[in-house]
Amino acid sequence: MTRRGVIPVLAAVAAVAAATAATSLAGTSRVSAPTLKGAGSSFVAPLVAQWQANYKSANVEYNPIGSGGGIAAITARNVDFGASDAPLSKDEFAACKGCVQIPWALSATSIPYNLDLKGRLKLNGKVLAGIYLGQIKTWNDRRIKALNKGLSLPSTKITPVYRSDNSGTSYNFTDYLSSVNSTWKKRIGVGTNAKWPAGIGAPKSNGVAAAVSQTKGAIGYVDVAYAIKNHLPFAAIQNAAGRFILPGNVGIRAAAATVKKVPSSNEVSIVNPPRSQRSAYPICTFTYVILPLKTSKASDLRRFVFWALTGGQQYGPKLRFVPIPNKVLGASEKTLKRVHS
Amino acid sequence: MTAVAETPAARAAELRRRGRFNPGDTALHGVTLTAAAAAVALLGLIAWKVVDQARPAIHRFGLHFLVANDWDPGARQVFGAAAFLFGTAVTSLGALLIAGPLSIAIALFLTELAPRWLRGPIGALVEMLAAVPSVVVGLWGILVMGPFVANHLEPWLKHTFGFLPLFRGDPSIFGLLPAILVLTIMITPIVSSVSRELFLGVPRELKEGALALGTTRWEMIRGVVLPYARSGIAAALILGLGRAVGEAIAVTQVIGGNVAIHWSLFQPGDTLASRIASQYQGATTKLQVGSIAYLATILLVFSLVANIAAQAIVRKVARRQPVIR
Numbered sequence: 001m002t003r004r005g006v007i008p009v010l011a012a013v014a015a016v017a018a019a020t021a022a023t024s025l026a027g028t029s030r031v032s033a034p035t036l037k038g039a040g041s042s043f044v045a046p047l048v049a050q051w052q053a054n055y056k057s058a059n060v061e062y063n064p065i066g067s068g069g070g071i072a073a074i075t076a077r078n079v080d081f082g083a084s085d086a087p088l089s090k091d092e093f094a095a096c097k098g099c100v101q102i103p104w105a106l107s108a109t110s111i112p113y114n115l116d117l118k119g120r121l122k123l124n125g126k127v128l129a130g131i132y133l134g135q136i137k138t139w140n141d142r143r144i145k146a147l148n149k150g151l152s153l154p155s156t157k158i159t160p161v162y163r164s165d166n167s168g169t170s171y172n173f174t175d176y177l178s179s180v181n182s183t184w185k186k187r188i189g190v191g192t193n194a195k196w197p198a199g200i201g202a203p204k205s206n207g208v209a210a211a212v213s214q215t216k217g218a219i220g221y222v223d224v225a226y227a228i229k230n231h232l233p234f235a236a237i238q239n240a241a242g243r244f245i246l247p248g249n250v251g252i253r254a255a256a257a258t259v260k261k262v263p264s265s266n267e268v269s270i271v272n273p274p275r276s277q278r279s280a281y282p283i284c285t286f287t288y289v290i291l292p293l294k295t296s297k298a299s300d301l302r303r304f305v306f307w308a309l310t311g312g313q314q315y316g317p318k319l320r321f322v323p324i325p326n327k328v329l330g331a332s333e334k335t336l337k338r339v340h341s
Numbered sequence: 342m343t344a345v346a347e348t349p350a351a352r353a354a355e356l357r358r359r360g361r362f363n364p365g366d367t368a369l370h371g372v373t374l375t376a377a378a379a380a381v382a383l384l385g386l387i388a389w390k391v392v393d394q395a396r397p398a399i400h401r402f403g404l405h406f407l408v409a410n411d412w413d414p415g416a417r418q419v420f421g422a423a424a425f426l427f428g429t430a431v432t433s434l435g436a437l438l439i440a441g442p443l444s445i446a447i448a449l450f451l452t453e454l455a456p457r458w459l460r461g462p463i464g465a466l467v468e469m470l471a472a473v474p475s476v477v478v479g480l481w482g483i484l485v486m487g488p489f490v491a492n493h494l495e496p497w498l499k500h501t502f503g504f505l506p507l508f509r510g511d512p513s514i515f516g517l518l519p520a521i522l523v524l525t526i527m528i529t530p531i532v533s534s535v536s537r538e539l540f541l542g543v544p545r546e547l548k549e550g551a552l553a554l555g556t557t558r559w560e561m562i563r564g565v566v567l568p569y570a571r572s573g574i575a576a577a578l579i580l581g582l583g584r585a586v587g588e589a590i591a592v593t594q595v596i597g598g599n600v601a602i603h604w605s606l607f608q609p610g611d612t613l614a615s616r617i618a619s620q621y622q623g624a625t626t627k628l629q630v631g632s633i634a635y636l637a638t639i640l641l642v643f644s645l646v647a648n649i650a651a652q653a654i655v656r657k658v659a660r661r662q663p664v665i666r
Contacts, residue, residue, distance in 0.1 A: 089625040189416040196599065201598025210484060211514065214484070215513065
């Protein structure tokens with residue numbers, strides 16, 4: 001058989017697996033030496049790696065295949081938990097048949113760029129939306145200049161880079177652009193993928209990073225831990241209070257402090273926080289663990305996720321993950337208690 | 342052909358086979374029949390499953406899907422395949438246009454022109470190119486080929502052939518041209534190794550006869566080797582086309598995942614296979630999953646048509662070809 005058959009085969013095999021597994025709850029209980037298998041968000045992967053190393057009561061396996069993949073995997077019950085940066089959509093909740101999402105970590109999306117500048121680039125949501133809408137085309141546009149007095153900006157063409165795969169980072173980014181720009185909200189909207197009006201698409205964080213670092217004048221978006229690890233320069237973003245903030249622990253913590261109450265779905269959006277949070281970084285997101293309500297590994301899962309929510313949070317700050325605020329923690333613990341065997 | 346089985350020798354063999362019951366033969370028959378039936382059943386199951394998944398999209402968009410240039414997984418939830426059909430056609434035909442002549446040249450060099458000690462190593466190296474995983478080719482495409490294309494090849498093309506709409510626009514490391522080049526690299530080994538086998542199969546008497554009549558080497562190639570292998574070359578090209586159309590991962594990495602139809606090869610685009618690869622996982626709505634399965638259905642139908650066309654071409658050309666043996 002030639003290669004041309006491979007893609008439909010993969011799609012179909014995945015579909016068959018999803019269909020059969022969704023109807024029958026897989027997994028037999030193992031009492032001794034529990035192993036918890038998870039998959040999903042690459043955004044949260046560095047933090048989960050710390051948890052794997054430091055959690056003693058179970059072996060945690062984690063496969064950072066992306067948020068979309070994590071949702072698919074837990075829907076098919078191929079894993080014990082899924083992880084996603086984007087909250088489940090209505091269709092996904094229905095397909096997952098008795099799943100809950102629990103916010104378990106908190107971080108930010110950075111805006112890396114490829115320009116030789118004497119200082120750090122400053123941007124705001126309006127300009128960022130203008131760039132990604134294709135309305136602002138060159139770096140010496142007056143709208144960018146107005147934010148960067150003192151920097152000499154080149155006339156280089158701007159190449160916005162986006163994720164071509166479905167991604168929680170894209171969700172965070174489009175959520176932010178929708179909240180700051182009405183044109184974006186009307187024409188494009190929020191989602192793990194979008195109808196990108198300008199720029200080029202690259203797969204996964206590493207694809208975006210490669211595209212930005214290989215293209216003069218490019219701009220992109222990746223989780224801040226990834227940008228720091230790969231030494232990508234990123235922009236300071238103006239918040240509602242008018243200050244330019246970097247995606248650091250202080251900025252993320254301030255953004256999370258705006259959460260007043262958590263809805264029953266646990267879906268919390270903290271992009272573009274109000275001006276009362278003067279030092280908030282405006283592109284922050286909670287990331288979720290997705291658990292089946294009924295599972296044979298309920299007690300092991302509960303113990304691990306509870307530890308991640310509490311003791312596990314201490315490993316976050318050096319990776320730019322900030323301990324989740326008490327209001328959210330309370331809601332998370334309440335939901336966690338509902339997981340049973 | 343049935344004529345073969347009707348020779349006296351074959352009939353005798355048939356009689357001998359029937360005369361003796363052989364459990365080994367029966368088992369062999371069973372195993373091979375099961376394998377063949379499983380392959381057919383699997384194909385049927387795949388086709389059914391893909392079409393079944395595509396049902397929401399087929400129901401919603403109908404055949405208009407094929408001409409609609411739109412892909413909005415956001416709130417609007419409108420999907421269409423036109424841009425991906427265009428991208429698939431441009432990249433795979435572009436790759437074939439480069440890889441076809443290149444592969445035939447490689448095969449001719451290896452069979453007719455290269456010194457004997459050089460044939461083995463070069464042939465092996467060309468075939469090794471086929472063993473490089475496509476994700477590695479794609480990564481190389483981003484990190485090495487992309488910058489070369491954006492900084493040297495595309496500016497040169499623009500400068501020299503900029504009067505053609507194909508070579509207008511801003512050079513970029515992502516786009517249709519990098520995808521064409523990556524596909525060229527991936528299909529050249531297949532087409533060239535098949536062609537080489539074909540050229541090796543040209544009877545030596547014919548070639549020597551031509552040379553004895555005083556032809557030059559080129560006249561011998563043009564008059565004997567190429568006509569003799571004609572049908573095979575057509576099949577090899579269609580094999581390459583099939584590979585190019587179906588290739589997903591490497592293309593995803595360099596094509597720039599954009600929903601648009603434009604003439605400039607420097608601009609980003611997307612193909613059927615690369616769109617499926619990048620967006621199947623984690624599609625958020627039933628309609629989006631259905632639309633991706635619809636793309637897979639189109640790919641499946643295309644593969645079927647290409648296969649049938651290939652066989653038809655081979656048969657037609659083979660019939661026209663004078664019997665030489």
